[in-house]
Amino acid sequence: MMIIISVDDKEIQAEEGTSLLKVCLDNGIYIPNLCYMEGMETPPSSCRLCFVDIDGEKNPVPSCSVKVREGMKVFTNTPRVRGLQWSAFELIMSNHRIDCGSCLSRKACPLIKISRHLKIRLKPFRVGHINSGNEDIVEDHPCLIYDITKCVRCGKCLHICEKIHGRLYLTFAGRGVDMGISFFGDSDDETIPCARCLACVKICPVSALLSYERYEHSPEGSSS
Amino acid sequence: MIDTIIDRINIAYAALKSGADEIAAARKSSPDPKIYIGMATCGRAAGAAEIDGIIRGLLSELDVKADIIHTGCIGHCYAEPIVIVDDPRHGFPPIMYYNVTPGKANLIVRAYIGRGDPLYEHLLGAMTENELIPSVMGFPRFGMEERLVTEHCGHIDPEDIQEYISLGGYSSLARALVMDPIKIIDELKKSGLRGRGGAGFPSWKKLDVAGSAQSEKKIIICNADEGDPGAYMDRTIIESNPHQLLEGMAIAARSIGASSGIIYIRHEYPLAVKIMRKALDDAAGLNLLGNSILGSDFSLDLEIFQGSGAFVCGEETALILSVEGHRGMPRMRPPFPAEKGLGGKPTVINNVKTLSTIPAIIKNGGEWFSKIGTSDSPGTAIFSIVGNVVHAGLVEIPMGVSLRRLIFDICGGIPNQKKFKAVQIGGPSGGCLPEIFLDIPIDFDSILEAGAMMGSGGMVVMDGDTCMVDVARYFLEFTQRESCGKCTFCRIGTKHLLTILEKITKGEGAMSDLDTLESLSKEIRRGSLCGLGKTAPNPVLTTLQYFRSEYIAHIEEKRCPALKCRALTAFYIDLDKCARGCDACVGSCPVECIFTAKGRKKGIDQSVCVKCGECVTACPKEYDAVKRISPAWKVPIVEKIKESH
Numbered sequence: 001m002m003i004i005i006s007v008d009d010k011e012i013q014a015e016e017g018t019s020l021l022k023v024c025l026d027n028g029i030y031i032p033n034l035c036y037m038e039g040m041e042t043p044p045s046s047c048r049l050c051f052v053d054i055d056g057e058k059n060p061v062p063s064c065s066v067k068v069r070e071g072m073k074v075f076t077n078t079p080r081v082r083g084l085q086w087s088a089f090e091l092i093m094s095n096h097r098i099d100c101g102s103c104l105s106r107k108a109c110p111l112i113k114i115s116r117h118l119k120i121r122l123k124p125f126r127v128g129h130i131n132s133g134n135e136d137i138v139e140d141h142p143c144l145i146y147d148i149t150k151c152v153r154c155g156k157c158l159h160i161c162e163k164i165h166g167r168l169y170l171t172f173a174g175r176g177v178d179m180g181i182s183f184f185g186d187s188d189d190e191t192i193p194c195a196r197c198l199a200c201v202k203i204c205p206v207s208a209l210l211s212y213e214r215y216e217h218s219p220e221g222s223s224s
Numbered sequence: 225m226i227d228t229i230i231d232r233i234n235i236a237y238a239a240l241k242s243g244a245d246e247i248a249a250a251r252k253s254s255p256d257p258k259i260y261i262g263m264a265t266c267g268r269a270a271g272a273a274e275i276d277g278i279i280r281g282l283l284s285e286l287d288v289k290a291d292i293i294h295t296g297c298i299g300h301c302y303a304e305p306i307v308i309v310d311d312p313r314h315g316f317p318p319i320m321y322y323n324v325t326p327g328k329a330n331l332i333v334r335a336y337i338g339r340g341d342p343l344y345e346h347l348l349g350a351m352t353e354n355e356l357i358p359s360v361m362g363f364p365r366f367g368m369e370e371r372l373v374t375e376h377c378g379h380i381d382p383e384d385i386q387e388y389i390s391l392g393g394y395s396s397l398a399r400a401l402v403m404d405p406i407k408i409i410d411e412l413k414k415s416g417l418r419g420r421g422g423a424g425f426p427s428w429k430k431l432d433v434a435g436s437a438q439s440e441k442k443i444i445i446c447n448a449d450e451g452d453p454g455a456y457m458d459r460t461i462i463e464s465n466p467h468q469l470l471e472g473m474a475i476a477a478r479s480i481g482a483s484s485g486i487i488y489i490r491h492e493y494p495l496a497v498k499i500m501r502k503a504l505d506d507a508a509g510l511n512l513l514g515n516s517i518l519g520s521d522f523s524l525d526l527e528i529f530q531g532s533g534a535f536v537c538g539e540e541t542a543l544i545l546s547v548e549g550h551r552g553m554p555r556m557r558p559p560f561p562a563e564k565g566l567g568g569k570p571t572v573i574n575n576v577k578t579l580s581t582i583p584a585i586i587k588n589g590g591e592w593f594s595k596i597g598t599s600d601s602p603g604t605a606i607f608s609i610v611g612n613v614v615h616a617g618l619v620e621i622p623m624g625v626s627l628r629r630l631i632f633d634i635c636g637g638i639p640n641q642k643k644f645k646a647v648q649i650g651g652p653s654g655g656c657l658p659e660i661f662l663d664i665p666i667d668f669d670s671i672l673e674a675g676a677m678m679g680s681g682g683m684v685v686m687d688g689d690t691c692m693v694d695v696a697r698y699f700l701e702f703t704q705r706e707s708c709g710k711c712t713f714c715r716i717g718t719k720h721l722l723t724i725l726e727k728i729t730k731g732e733g734a735m736s737d738l739d740t741l742e743s744l745s746k747e748i749r750r751g752s753l754c755g756l757g758k759t760a761p762n763p764v765l766t767t768l769q770y771f772r773s774e775y776i777a778h779i780e781e782k783r784c785p786a787l788k789c790r791a792l793t794a795f796y797i798d799l800d801k802c803a804r805g806c807d808a809c810v811g812s813c814p815v816e817c818i819f820t821a822k823g824r825k826k827g828i829d830q831s832v833c834v835k836c837g838e839c840v841t842a843c844p845k846e847y848d849a850v851k852r853i854s855p856a857w858k859v860p861i862v863e864k865i866k867e868s869h
């Protein structure tokens with residue numbers, strides 16, 4: 001059923017029960033987000049960027065996990081929403097190696113887009129940079145390379161992998177700030193579909209997952 | 225329900241009860257002495273297994289027949305190993321002996337069991353009122369408690385289902401089986417029972433949501449993940465009285481129509497798992513679980529799932545994912561598990577203590593329960609009290625008792641004439657409360673208001689020697705290590721908190737760090753996905769609020785007021801106290817930094833000292849010459865004497 005909601009005092013028509021974040025994005029209202037993908041039944045709601053204020057709710061809520069209802073009144077840029085978004089973004093950037101010059105994501109990088117939208121710098125302002133345990137580039141996969149220093153832990157690679165293959169060929173592993181992507185140690189090209197697929201590489205928004213081929217052609221890969 | 229089914233259930237239960245009564249009566253009338261040994265994890269850790277062996281050996285050597293009963297934990301950790309001897313032949317009531325060493329065990333068997341000398345100097349008290357030996361109930365740690373959930377813990381053999389039945393066990397289940405499920409939920413509503421797993425959510429509401437859901441399958445889960453450092457209430461209950469938990473679980477399952485259930489126990493609790501496994505088998509063997517329980521139309525299959533010990537898996541949505549075979553990471557709620565839980569089915573998850581409370585409510589009625597404790601937090605609270613407190617252990621008190629009464633009157637206060645400094649309630653999710661809060665009542669809301677959390681019952685008492693900055697650092701180290709890493713605030717935010725706290729304890733902090741700690745803490749609290757992140761800043765926020773001067777001393781004076789932070793303290797030897805020619809400290813130093821100073825007294829080479837404190841222990845008490853000082857630069861300089869050749 002089509003319903004009407006209001007976002008920043010603008011009326012929008014939407015199918016009842018759709019994700020609020022999707023409705024906003026589809027209607028040209030940008031809300032910062034990293035982990036949401038269309039068609040997710042239960043979005044991970046883990047990047048903590050897509051907060052909005054909804055009339056009647058005590059606290060800001062992540063819009064990806066909210067389903068639209070008739071008459072809902074949404075505000076995407078209240079001070080407390082911005083406060084949380086700035087904070088989440090600063091935290092993400094404090095654990096992200098900012099090296100745009102040699103990064104393959106270039107203009108497509110969502111972090112740049114978010115920093116512009118939130119009108120804050122890429123570099124953290126209150127806190128220093130923190131490392132994630134062992135920061136060596138992971139090379140134990142026959143065709144994939146993982147760089148935890150860039151990874152924003154959005155989990156899109158896991159989602160797409162499971163969607164395509166019905167199972168996971170990579171996983172989250174580790175705890176706290178050391179948590180990152182790990183491969184299961186399958187190294188047999190014959191049994192894993194990765195070389196033919198590379199969907200995870202394509203979907204990675206920050207070029208933390210690369211195929212060997214792409215890596216070798218990147219400024220970083222070719223210089224080392 | 226048809227009368228014949230009701231009759232069938234009542235008859236089946238009556239048969240069980242009379243069978244159990246017969247066994248109990250036979251045991252009671254036997255003239256043999258009964259020896260109860262506390263054999264839960266805590267008792268074993270204190271050496272109960274060795275004591276058991278010694279007692280058995282002596283009994284057979286003396287050719288005395290006795291009934292040795294392995295009980296669980298009575299909650300008095302400070303007194304373990306505990307042995308209770310009931311030997312009516314000597315005309316004494318059952319006697320409790322504490323801190324039983326091999327030597328004491330020997331005496332108990334030879335002198336008391338053998339010759340009828342009750343060993344007044346070694347006993348804690350009698351288990352019943354009598355004229356000969358003061359009863360333990362006169363001792364505040366026993367008398368001021370109110371044991372509702374832990375009533376039988378430490379008194380019965382957890383592996384003997386008959387004993388539990390003979391005490392009226394499973395009668396509440398029999399009653400619940402003939403009740404309309406809605407009536408069970410009504411009774412819990414009347415009782416006002418709130419979940420004991422942390423948040424204090426009204427228990428009936430979850431049951432009601434799951435109960436009214438349309439689903440061909442519903443599930444009940446008992447949460448025994450218990451990952452808070454220093455908390456062991458749930459383990460103790462399982463190791464001491466597993467059937468009460470199973471009974472409560474079966475009643476809850478019946479109220480929502482769940483036909484299967486899981487007891488989620490962390491695998492670091494092998495004894496609890498073993499005891500629970502036997503309890504499940506025994507209950508199924510008597511048709512108290514399984515198909516058509518006691519002849520009713522209600523069936524329930526329960527199984528154990530062993531969690532791998534991740535703290536976050538105690539969070540209900542993470543727990544469900546881990547049972548489903550995934551990495552335990554919390555997800556957004558709603559949907560709540562009661563709507564969509566394990567395998568998408570309505571699932572009620574309750575804590576061990578919550579479920580173990582249910583039989584008493586069904587037996588005595590919701591109204592009875594609602595009058596215990598306070599009106600908003602009815603019932604009892606169970607804490608494991610550890611740290612700088614005389615009578616540490618497991619305590620059950622009515623809600624509403626003040627912290628002061630609990631810590632000082634019931635648990636004996638702070639040992640070694642030290643001063644109380646703070647009490648940490650609720651584990652890593654909780655906060656540190658200073659002295660001004662000692663008079664608040666213990667209930668869900670008052671503790672939350674003070675900035676801490678009831679949590680699942682961990683309580684750490686801290687004396688004046690505790691550095692509050694270091695305490696905050698300790699808890700943040702725990703949360704960062706246990707964070708699943710899924711959401712930004714918890715994964716990265718708590719790491720920043722930890723980094724800043726580490727800096728401060730090393731004397732490298734700046735005053736602006738305090739603002740960052742505070743603002744970041746509030747953002748993590750608001751922004752995190754699950755309860756782990758939402759509550760992780762509590763230790764930081766409460767210590768900042770109540771012990772701010774300690775933070776400032778660390779930052780501005782490079783001084784740790786509690787003399788705990790290594791980088792900010794130094795050891796030195798007070799030459800006025802040091803004994804001429806005594807070498808006790810010299811050999812204790814692992815880095816050989818103690819030298820001889822003027823007058824054959826000793827000095828510490830500050831450039832080599834690693835601040836391990838071994839010399840403090842080595843220095844004879846009557847000299848007490850090794851001192852610790854902060855800030856470190858204030859350490860007096862002691863000159864080495866020039867070696868004269």
Ligand SMILES: Cc1cc2nc3c(=O)[nH]c(=O)nc-3n(C[C@H](O)[C@H](O)[C@H](O)COP(=O)(O)O)c2cc1C
Binds near residue numbers: 427
């Ligand atoms: C990080 C985290 C850890 C938790 N650990 C436990 C636990 O060990 N035991 C427990 O009963 N509840 C734990 N909880 C609370 C559960 O999510 C849930 O609220 C509880 O099991 C519900 O039971 P109750 O209604 O009986 O309190 C935890 C919550 C969080 C956020």
